[in-house]
Amino acid sequence: MRINQDTLLEGEKVVLVPYNADHVPRYHQWMASPELQKLTASEPLSLEQEYDMQKSWREDDDKCTFIVLDKQRWEDPSVSEEDCMVGDVNIFLTDPADPTLAELEVMIAEPSSRGKGLGKEVTHMMMCYGIQNLGIRNYEVKIGLDNEVSIAMFKKFGFHELSVSEVFQETTLGLIVDEKVQREFLENLPFMQEREYGKAKDSRQAAEL
16 A cells, blocks of 8 residues: 555554565565465465565555564664564455455564564554554454464454354454444554654664764
């Protein structure tokens, strides 16, 4: 989506930035992993195909994507943005007739960054962004049946099981964002600041010099 092409979301542990061409090599490296291919139900792509996919995610009206950066590393301007990357998060508008329905995907790709609460914070931030900026009122997630950690996390956010596919070995969880849920999500987010990505990036580069 172009709506977030210059949006930076800063949390307590992570920074979310728009997915641009500079991020593609690291992302491509991640997706060569059979583990991540299985978790994301993805097929391996060539580097050229990955660049094409990045353009699609940036421009298509039914996709909103952010790259997840480790905030501690990002606050050091001597560390390149690519070296701060730990994962990504996506919102997909799955029904053209209902723009309030979205599928959410969260991936913490770097093994060393898992188990630190980053996925939980990313999920909370992205859901709040979707509620406030995209008008999302109905979230769904598809998770592999063996991914017990992710299933437990989303259930703590209030998601409930909608269906189970034995063929694809995955469960679909859903959450209706009524006024009560919306208020709780926005009030219980410890910290999220929205800034212009371009200015923040220029400021980092200036600090490095």
